[in-house]
Amino acid sequence: MDKKLFLGLVIVILLIRPLSAQFNYSDVQFWIGSGTDSTLLVIDFNDGTSDSSYVWGYAYSGAQTGEDLLNTVAAADENLQVAIAGGFLNDIIYGEHAGLAGQPDYWSTWSGADTSSLVMNAGIATPLVDGEWFALSYTDFNPAAVPGQPIAAFDPNSFNFTMVDQWIGSGSDSLALFIDFQSSTDSGRFVFGYLFNDSVQASQVLSDLDQAIAGLSVNAAGFLNDITYNSWSGIGGSPDYWSTWSATNVGNWYMNAGISTYVKAGELFGCSYTDFAPALRPRVPNNDMPVSSPEQNLVQLKLYPNPAVNQVQIKAEGNNELLVFNSKGQKVYQATVNGQHTLNVEDWKRGFYIINIDGVSKRLILN
DSSP states (O other): OOHHHHHHHHHHHHHHSOOOOOOOGGGOOOEEEOSSEEEEEEEEOOSSSTTOEEEEEEEEOSOOBHHHHHHHHHHHOTTEEEEEETTEEEEEEETTEEEOTTSSOEEEEEEESSGGGOEEOSOTTSBOOTTSEEEEEEEOOTTOOOOOOOEEOOOTTSOOGGGOOEEEEOSSEEEEEEEEOOOSSSOSEEEEEEEESSEEEHHHHHHHHHHHBTTEEEEOSSSOOEEEETTEEEETTBSOEEEEEEESSTTSOEEOSOTTOEEETTOEEEEEEEOSTTOOOOOOOOTTSOSSOSOBSSOOEEEESSSBSSEEEEEEEEEEEEEEEETTSOEEEEEEEEEEEEEEOTTSOSEEEEEEETTEEEEEEEO
16 A cells, blocks of 8 residues: 555544543553552643553552652653652653653643543642542643543563564564554464564564464565454454554554664564554553464474473474574574584573574573
């Protein structure tokens, strides 16, 4: 599909789609704290983006204020930075969003049970109310803008590279590629590991995955049109389209320029099938869901035992080059193997390694 046509369709979708349903407590993805009481923190940057407003859940007991809420949530979420001086809220930065005091606007504070009932309160010294929202809006006060409908903030620690079991490619650097078909259930979410050197274009990653992963098909001739994986299908325009995202952790996704984007070591690239009302970010697969493909069309690589303590048996058909990388992507071992190889790891640092043979990789855990 022509890119200009696609962007035009997205604009039409945004104009004709109704607003999403009222946000409620069951929609919160990131809860912080503990206690018998709970309040939702809503922060709306009002910056004209489709993802300007976010929500966190805060659990607590006893008397708490908006300032307590902000400080606790910022301490728990590495993507959120809050600057408070003399009891006054100056700045908030969250991922790609920023609201700095006087540049050009200021933060207003609100309380209420939901978006429709929010009223401006006395500031961050306002006591929290169990079951209500404490909301912030970056505004010029002409008039003060009421915080809008939020989307759920994601816990940045809900994913790490050790969760990926199957890898493809070779090199000293690694990335994770997410594919989310945005099923209404908790299924249809996958993540694959990819090894490379320096940087790699997302289109190349998708092409290599298409070739290596059984059951995966990607149609991306200059633009990401279709992805199918086993029984899952996301066809451009039937009914939705693929959005693409970048992040350094799953809490700071932002929409990028598409599959021409270059990805660097340790970064995430996401593909999300969405109606753009709003554009939905890739989600982390649940713990009981596969986070990668169990089959590949390349060399069949087997490791055992895994986790390991002293030795690892590596089996692969034919005569192959074996490479081992640590969790930082540094090569720590290299050998030529023929069928089977014993790797002595007794003196190795405990943790996470990648075993790679001719472009096929698997995760090894040392206990």
